[in-house]
Amino acid sequence: xxxxxxxxxxxxxxxxxxxxxxxxxxxxxxxxxxxxxxxxxxxxxxxxxxxxxxxxxxxxxxxxxxxxxxxxxxxxxxxxxxxxxxxxxxxxxxxxxxxxxxxxxxxxxxx
Amino acid sequence: xxxxxxxxxxxxxxxxxxxxxxxxxxxxxxxxxxxxxxxxxxxxxxxxxxxxxxxxxxxxxxxxxxxxxxxxxxxxxxxxxxxxxxxxxxxxxxxxxxxxxxxxxxxxxxxxxxx
Numbered sequence: 432x433x434x435x436x437x438x439x440x441x442x443x444x445x446x447x448x449x450x451x452x453x454x455x456x457x458x459x460x461x462x463x464x465x466x467x468x469x470x471x472x473x474x475x476x477x478x479x480x481x482x483x484x485x486x487x488x489x490x491x492x493x494x495x496x497x498x499x500x501x502x503x504x505x506x507x508x509x510x511x512x513x514x515x516x517x518x519x520x521x522x523x524x525x526x527x528x529x530x531x532x533x534x535x536x537x538x539x540x541x542x
Numbered sequence: 543x544x545x546x547x548x549x550x551x552x553x554x555x556x557x558x559x560x561x562x563x564x565x566x567x568x569x570x571x572x573x574x575x576x577x578x579x580x581x582x583x584x585x586x587x588x589x590x591x592x593x594x595x596x597x598x599x600x601x602x603x604x605x606x607x608x609x610x611x612x613x614x615x616x617x618x619x620x621x622x623x624x625x626x627x628x629x630x631x632x633x634x635x636x637x638x639x640x641x642x643x644x645x646x647x648x649x650x651x652x653x654x655x656x657x
Contacts, residue, residue, distance in 0.1 A: 473650055473651065474634075474650050475648045476648070
């Protein structure tokens with residue numbers, strides 16, 4: 432049973448607008464949440480993370496929000512750029528450095 | 543800069559062959575992981591290792607084995623390759639310990655096709 436779920440497999444957005452990616456989880460023991468970005472034929476690269484004791488973390492154009500009571504997090508990309516077109520994976524850590532990954536969201540930014 | 547390298551970017555093998563996928567990291571990380579990525583299934587953990595000669599099964603270990611004889615090197619072995627093992631294989635490494643975010647650094651991946 433998947434502990435980290437990403438619905439809406441793909442998202443198309445105009446350049447300059449906001450991209451919002453959502454992620455739900457079931458395990459209340461997760462202590463860190465991470466977002467990874469993956470281009471075709473490359474390995475995933477770390478994008479941004481948030482601790483379970485925070486509700487927001489911002490890094491440039493990327494902001495992650497955590498709603499612990501709802502077991503929900505989201506990634507906001509503002510403004511979206513064509514180089515942001517990639518697959519985004521949500522991941523969660525259970526304290527032993529093992530990560531549980533979601534299935535990924537394909538983002539397409541239209542110039 | 544952390545560097546994780548994988549021995550091959552593309553590999554084509556025949557059913558029944560023994561396949562070795564090699565992964566090397568240069569940042570002295572204790573933890574190493576092998577995943578496979580399939581469309582619609584995301585990243586699934588096959589095996590991981592917290593130390594030399596130590597291994598633990600992930601979520602889908604069937605049909606695979608691993609070897610960690612040196613800290614920097616983690617090998618994935620397909621004892622008898624089958625067509626359902628056609629996939630993108632990703633190696634990753636990370637630092638251990640509580641208090642760190644557990645960020646994993648990934649290699650570029652090996653696209654394996656089993657005919």
